[in-house]
Amino acid sequence: MALDKYISDLLYRYDCVIVPGFGGFIANRVSAKNIHNQHKFLPPTKEIAFNKHLDKNDGLLANYLMKAKKISYSHAIDIIDETVVLWKNELDQSNTFDIKKVGSFRLNEDRNLEFTADESVNYLTDSYGLSKFTSLSIKRDKSIGDLKQLHKTKTVPKTNYTRKIVRYAAVIVPFIAISALSYYQYSDSISNMTNAKISISPNNTNVEVNVPVKTETKKEEITVKPAETKEVLTVPVVNKPLKYHVISGAFRLEKNANKNIRILNKKGIEAKLIGQNKSGLHIVSYKSFSNFRDAKKFLLAIKAKENNKAWILKKTI
Numbered sequence: 001m002a003l004d005k006y007i008s009d010l011l012y013r014y015d016c017v018i019v020p021g022f023g024g025f026i027a028n029r030v031s032a033k034n035i036h037n038q039h040k041f042l043p044p045t046k047e048i049a050f051n052k053h054l055d056k057n058d059g060l061l062a063n064y065l066m067k068a069k070k071i072s073y074s075h076a077i078d079i080i081d082e083t084v085v086l087w088k089n090e091l092d093q094s095n096t097f098d099i100k101k102v103g104s105f106r107l108n109e110d111r112n113l114e115f116t117a118d119e120s121v122n123y124l125t126d127s128y129g130l131s132k133f134t135s136l137s138i139k140r141d142k143s144i145g146d147l148k149q150l151h152k153t154k155t156v157p158k159t160n161y162t163r164k165i166v167r168y169a170a171v172i173v174p175f176i177a178i179s180a181l182s183y184y185q186y187s188d189s190i191s192n193m194t195n196a197k198i199s200i201s202p203n204n205t206n207v208e209v210n211v212p213v214k215t216e217t218k219k220e221e222i223t224v225k226p227a228e229t230k231e232v233l234t235v236p237v238v239n240k241p242l243k244y245h246v247i248s249g250a251f252r253l254e255k256n257a258n259k260n261i262r263i264l265n266k267k268g269i270e271a272k273l274i275g276q277n278k279s280g281l282h283i284v285s286y287k288s289f290s291n292f293r294d295a296k297k298f299l300l301a302i303k304a305k306e307n308n309k310a311w312i313l314k315k316t317i
Contacts, residue, residue, distance in 0.1 A: 003061070003065075006064055008100070011048065011123045015046075018058050018060065019080065019084065022052070022084045027046040027047070028049065029044070045123070057077075062076045065079060089314050095107040101118055102118055102121075241316050243290065244290070245288045245295070246311075247285055247310060248310065250277065250284075252282075253282075261284055274317055286298070
């Protein structure tokens with residue numbers, strides 16, 4: 001489940017949103033700006049910054065997720081932890097990932113995390129309805145001479161020609177309107193007479209109008225019952241793929257990875273090599289699981305007894 005929407009919602013209300021185990025997003029208020037040389041006006045806004053040291057759980061994101069999804073607090077924590085694992089895996093594989101409407105992350109050459117905020121969203125509610133404005137610069141045409149010449153207009157002498165046209169229109173337009181109305185009423189009466197059947201009694205006292213009525217034909221509904229089959233379907237049992245791996249370490253040389261596996265095997269841990277990442281490092285896993293909750297329980301046990309730097313990698317094998 002993506003946390004993008006919930007982080008974005010909280011940034012409208014709070015000045016700091018912490019993602020446990022990853023870092024905190026800090027919203028700083030900035031006044032309106034007028035950039036003269038670019039003819040731009042920027043409304044008051046919140047600038048979003050990121051601090052990786054603010055990674056302790058303050059309960060804000062977990063409580064909001066719990067209420068929004070109507071789940072337990074522990075389930076909300078599991079969702080946050082799993083999302084953080086996915087973010088770190090994406091950084092390890094492609095060195096970059098995005099959080100919608102918040103910003104983007106990338107690892108530089110020194111493997112340090114860099115954050116670039118998304119400036120298309122204004123999280124300051126006081127600036128609702130205000131947007132960036134760029135005015136066009138005024139370019140004056142040198143070929144234009146004295147402005148007084150532009151205001152000089154030729155006067156057209158008044159004639160009686162236009163007055164005559166108005167008089168004729170005042171007489172002709174009402175006549176055309178009355179003729180059109182009479183023709184419409186006449187054609188309407190003719191059409192009514194052709195669609196009706198009139199019968200007159202001998203004494204010419206009673207007039208009956210019979211209007212034909214359409215009759216509907218009933219359609220018979222035919223139901224076809226499917227033929228009964230006695231064939232029994234067998235569904236093969238498919239084992240869930242192992243996609244959550246508790247990692248012991250990543251090694252540049254394969255022989256060092258195999259050495260680490262042998263050491264762990266002597267301790268009774270069934271460690272194994274699960275392949276290489278995009279950087280060419282050989283990854284050794286303590287154990288693999290099909291669901292995140294079991295992997296997290298095993299990770300806590302490994303951190304307490306074996307290696308406090310162990311972490312979870314999501315990779316289908």
